[in-house]
Amino acid sequence: MKSFQVPPAYRSPLISAIKNKRRAEDRMKKDFSPFLLDFGPLHIYLARHFGFCYGVENAIDIAFRTVEENPDRNIFLLSEMIHNPQVNSDLKNRGIRFLQDTNGQQLISFDQLVETDIVITPAFGTSLETDSLLRSRGIHTENYNTTCPFVEKVWNRSGQIAEKKFTVIIHGKPGHEETRATFSHASSGGPALVIKDMEEARLLSRFIKKEKTPEIFSELFTGRYSPEFDPLTDLQRIGVVNQTTMLASETQQIADFLKQAVQESALAASENADDSFADTRDTLCYATNDNQSAVSGMLTTPADLALVVGGYNSSNTSHLVELCEQQLLTYFIEGPDKLISEEEIRHFDLHGHQEKSTKNYLPVTRPLRVLMTSGASCPDAIVEAVISRLCQLVKGSRDVQELISEITS
Numbered sequence: 001m002k003s004f005q006v007p008p009a010y011r012s013p014l015i016s017a018i019k020n021k022r023r024a025e026d027r028m029k030k031d032f033s034p035f036l037l038d039f040g041p042l043h044i045y046l047a048r049h050f051g052f053c054y055g056v057e058n059a060i061d062i063a064f065r066t067v068e069e070n071p072d073r074n075i076f077l078l079s080e081m082i083h084n085p086q087v088n089s090d091l092k093n094r095g096i097r098f099l100q101d102t103n104g105q106q107l108i109s110f111d112q113l114v115e116t117d118i119v120i121t122p123a124f125g126t127s128l129e130t131d132s133l134l135r136s137r138g139i140h141t142e143n144y145n146t147t148c149p150f151v152e153k154v155w156n157r158s159g160q161i162a163e164k165k166f167t168v169i170i171h172g173k174p175g176h177e178e179t180r181a182t183f184s185h186a187s188s189g190g191p192a193l194v195i196k197d198m199e200e201a202r203l204l205s206r207f208i209k210k211e212k213t214p215e216i217f218s219e220l221f222t223g224r225y226s227p228e229f230d231p232l233t234d235l236q237r238i239g240v241v242n243q244t245t246m247l248a249s250e251t252q253q254i255a256d257f258l259k260q261a262v263q264e265s266a267l268a269a270s271e272n273a274d275d276s277f278a279d280t281r282d283t284l285c286y287a288t289n290d291n292q293s294a295v296s297g298m299l300t301t302p303a304d305l306a307l308v309v310g311g312y313n314s315s316n317t318s319h320l321v322e323l324c325e326q327q328l329l330t331y332f333i334e335g336p337d338k339l340i341s342e343e344e345i346r347h348f349d350l351h352g353h354q355e356k357s358t359k360n361y362l363p364v365t366r367p368l369r370v371l372m373t374s375g376a377s378c379p380d381a382i383v384e385a386v387i388s389r390l391c392q393l394v395k396g397s398r399d400v401q402e403l404i405s406e407i408t409s
Contacts, residue, residue: 004061006052007090010379014387014400017407018046029290032297034371037387039397041366044387045301047373048294051380053287055148056082059123062146066120067094074117076108078130079177081122081146082377083314085334096120102313103175113137121145124177125152127184150285151178154241155185161239161278162189169204169258170194171251172243174224176315179243186241187226191234194224201254205261208235209268236271238262239278244285245316245376247323248292251284287376288316295323295373303369305361306330309386310375312348312355317375321350324371331361335382336389368394 018035025031026048034045052060059081066075079100080088092098099108099119113119115138121131125147134141158168168186172179174194186192195201203220206212210232217231240255242248263273306324310317312334324330331347333339338346345361348354362368370390374383384400391397 002054002058004057005065006057006060007064009090010052010060010087010381012380012384014384014404014407015051015380017404021407022048032294034294034298034301037403038367039391039394039403041368042390042394042397043367043369044390045298045303045369045371046383047291047298047371049287049290050294050373051376051378051383053285053291053376055123055150055287056377058148059146060087062144063091063096063120064094066118066144067091067096070118074114075120076113076117077120077122078126079104079122079124080313081120083311083317084375084377084379085311086379086382087377102177104177104180110134110137113139115139118144121147122177123148123151125155125181125185126177127181128188129184147181148244150244150287151182154182154244154283157280157283158182158186158192158239158241159189161280162186162192164278165190166237166239166278167191167193167234169238169240170242171201171240171246171254172196173246173315176243178245178315182241182243183224183226190226191229192226193221193229195221195254198250198254198257201257204235205258207231208238208258208261209265235262236266237276237278239280241280241283243315244288245314245319246288247319248284248289252281255280291316291320291373291376292323295320298371298373299324299327301369301371303328303371304363304365306371306373307386308332308373308375309335309383310378314375314377317378318350320373320375324373325350328371331358333386336385339386339389339393342393362393 032048034047037044063081075096077096077098080102100106119134119139119141121141123146162168170182172194183192183194195204207217214231242251259277262276266273266276306328308321321330321332331345333347342362345358346355349356388400
């Protein structure tokens with residue numbers, strides 16, 4: 001794959017050494033077991049895959065290069081480039097201003113833009129409507145588009161199946177920037193609908209099988225379907241794509257379930273069941289798959305707790321947290337400063353949607369066994385900093401530099 005220029009401050013000597021060693025030993029990426037960092041009284045098991053993905057590194061490369069090459073121009077981002085607080089803060093410190101928040105609410109009016117301004121499209125992409133609005137003001141984003149190639153792959157596949165008269169069902173979080181962008185692109189070619197989980201897929205199947213009347217469809221899926229969507233006719237032939245950071249296994253489960261529903265409906269109507277569902281498995285993001293599979297592999301290792309590092313509003317990171325929570329005590333943190341002391345941790349509660357403090361979070365057993373991973377938008381340097389902080393808190397732990405020397409020798 002193409003290599004990108006990522007600021008050295010985001011790199012980590014320790015994590016780079018580990019990833020290089022794993023790549024050399026497992027070139028085909030078949031081994032999903034974690035990597036043991038033995039600090040003596042502290043054992044940290046790092047997931048096989050974690051941290052910056054291709055799309056994130058591409059976005060960072062373009063954004064920071066744009067700043068360096070255009071010191072005298074106003075530079076804006078449509079919204080957060082990725083869901084990591086440090087990276088977005090660094091961009092702001094370099095003079096980039098954000099036009100919208102993550103919910104699409106305007107922070108700076110587009111009316112303030114002039115033709116010489118630069119607007120960077122975030123890694124999540126943007127809607128056709130926003131792109132058209134920028135063009136009407138003389139702003140062209142082609143050279144400053146950081147949209148992840150795997151998101152664009154979903155858009156292209158959506159267009160292909162829409163041309164064949166399939167309705168596009170999008171598995172995603174309705175308010176997420178990527179889902180809003182994918183919906184915009186998909187609905188420009190034909191009927192489209194967003195569902196957020198398996199529960200809504202089951203609900204949708206009842207409309208597919210005509211077990212629910214179309215009159216209540218708009219109430220149940222308000223704001224999430226394309227104009228003039230007709231549940232009577234637009235659910236006869238469908239294909240499923242996803243927000244690339246969703247649980248890949250859940251997307252596949254939803255696709256399999258809806259495929260069965262639409263084929264059963266076709267057979268009941270004496271129609272061709274094989275022509276009722278479009279296969280879109282090739283749109284699942286490789287990085288999402290790898291990171292989630294790596295967590296599953298990591299969870300086979302007995303441990304006392306898990307730490308997941310990343311931005312609190314990061315969708316892909318939240319799903320890693322969900323996987324870990326199913327099996328053991330898990331703390332979701334943004335960085336080393338959340339490890340207040342050996343007695344207290346500040347962490348994000350996915351279910352309560354807020355950060356909270358927990359006391360006595362470190363078990364007294366030694367060696368203390370910690371599973372660790374990070375989201376696709378989290379710099380490796382933050383992961384190393386969390387490891388170093390844990391070593392400070394667990395008395396008698398070996399020095400990180402000593403371990404780096406062992407790994408690279």
